Amino acid sequence: MVGFSANVGKISRAFKSVNALVDTVPVVFGNESLEIDSVDELNIGAVSLSLNEGAFHSYDGNGTEVHLDIEQICQLLSKFDRGSQATIKCDVDKSLVSLLVSGYEFELATIHPDSVRGGRKAGKVDPPAEVTIEAQEIQKAMRLGDMFSEEIIMGIDDSREVFYINSKGDSGNMAVSYNSGDDEITFIENERAHGVFSHSYLYEMTKMIPGNEEISLKLGEEYPAKIEFNFADDDGEIAYGLAPRIVE
Amino acid sequence: MVGFSANVGKISRAFKSVNALVDTVPVVFGNESLEIDSVDELNIGAVSLSLNEGAFHSYDGNGTEVHLDIEQICQLLSKFDRGSQATIKCDVDKSLVSLLVSGYEFELATIHPDSVRGGRKAGKVDPPAEVTIEAQEIQKAMRLGDMFSEEIIMGIDDSREVFYINSKGDSGNMAVSYNSGDDEITFIENERAHGVFSHSYLYEMTKMIPGNEEISLKLGEEYPAKIEFNFADDDGEIAYGLAPRIVE
């Protein structure tokens, strides 16, 4: 039997961040942390979640892997106060998953492992350039870029120390850039980078992050993009990987 | 000529409660109260409204029955402040219904009696078990149960004095229960009860009740469910009857 108890708000944030890409995933109840690594159906995006023991009221893990429909869990939790406590228990032998919250008890269908996508770890990609930027800057660029194209161009002009986001379409173009003097951005690794990415993936990956929180964005030339952020007082960590589009 | 004047909010609540099941109904302007008894098109749910003279600023009734499109009246009233006063006058001889509110005058099409469903009175069903419970508890169970099934199971385990609401589906099950020690519930008649009901009917019947108001829920074995509540300082009374599903 593995499982945990934690705040509804904390579990929701963790699982919704994964659910941005996938709905059913293998969840590893490690000895000291809960871990998810998965890729989306089209192999374009990857997500890694790590949630340390410290994020939970109580936690039981022994390395067991359980396949969960995290979309269903997110939908159920959304009906309860974020401050409530939720408990998830997985009885692997009996293929039973139960969710208890505020007097409600849910028995959830277990997912057959064959229908679950595990995958390469988003965490293993390591693009050379890195900036940290407030999530709301990326979110705004996504809302505006959406009016021109399904593709978003992101890159760093290292000679000028400028990070740019562009969108080009039939009805016009958008350009926004940040340089090292701007408050919203910090250049951690000022390396040349340029890539074309799916707008909808970037939108899904970033839309739920509180706007004033900082995220790390790693880029390169012919590299995937990598987006990382912490939550739950740094006990939780999300890393997204996003393959660049091949532009002919 | 029969008719009345009353608060927009009061009339809205009364008519919307009926409109949850039906849109056109026979309205009896009795000597001392306005009465509606109707069943829905599929004969699954029944609704009875009784609104005493005391709920109105002024009231004229003589037993006349008038057929009204209460859905249209609800839609019109929704555009006015709840504190405004509305007047409805019915001239049966001329088949004229007029609604006056805040300087607006509406002449409403009268409904031909043949297209109106009257029906058995919801009030006449009398299931043996009864609890009173805060409306928000039922509303929450409806929101959650919806994720599993179109059927809701409600019942009372009299040996343990427990009221339960369950939902069972392919993707999992929901269970919530209340016992006699819980604040949200009072057991008026602790009798054995169990039934399977339409989720959507229960949802429609309960969704507009202010969450912190108490409703009476009467149940039995092979009985319809009955939901009753008062409003307008107890001058208004709604009773819903809901046929159980036959489970093979």
Added chain:
Amino acid sequence: MVGFSANVGKISRAFKSVNALVDTVPVVFGNESLEIDSVDELNIGAVSLSLNEGAFHSYDGNGTEVHLDIEQICQLLSKFDRGSQATIKCDVDKSLVSLLVSGYEFELATIHPDSVRGGRKAGKVDPPAEVTIEAQEIQKAMRLGDMFSEEIIMGIDDSREVFYINSKGDSGNMAVSYNSGDDEITFIENERAHGVFSHSYLYEMTKMIPGNEEISLKLGEEYPAKIEFNFADDDGEIAYGLAPRIVE
């Protein structure tokens, strides 16, 4: 090169008022004011915008006419704070339009003049009767009239000094009227007037006006209706013309 800088809120209000009828228009950058005159695709409604130099932080005009997709501009501006400053520059020789706001730069597709509807000036119609009335009174009548018919009847009974709005349909009729003693209205020219108009055009023309602002409504017999209001501290002026429906 012509162009201007101004508050996002001010430009939005001006262009949205035009966009209520048309999406691409010829914009005349006059010496002392920006001017738009256009008619909608069906030749039912006309709109004139005049925005004086005083409404802008800076303004460059020389009589040049530029064809703009104002719907696109409105959509982009809607993503920025109303208090931000936006700059539009038009390089007619290069067919380039650029919009700069809050660090973003947009290059917008220019519109081929042949695909743009210019038109008769709404300002040239001059119906004999006139009232001024709070926008919210018209807005409320539009919301209610919508339930009965796609046509709205407006007129003035000069013998009683009464302005009326009616709607007649199969499911009933609506009538509301204002007389010279009412706070919401002022009779500027008390002349006989009566006309049948498109509900959806009137709705679009009035829906964005702040409810407590006064608008001028000019009417006649077999005249178009004319709706006028000022904004931007009277530096901006909108006039709509609306052809009456021919009623047989």
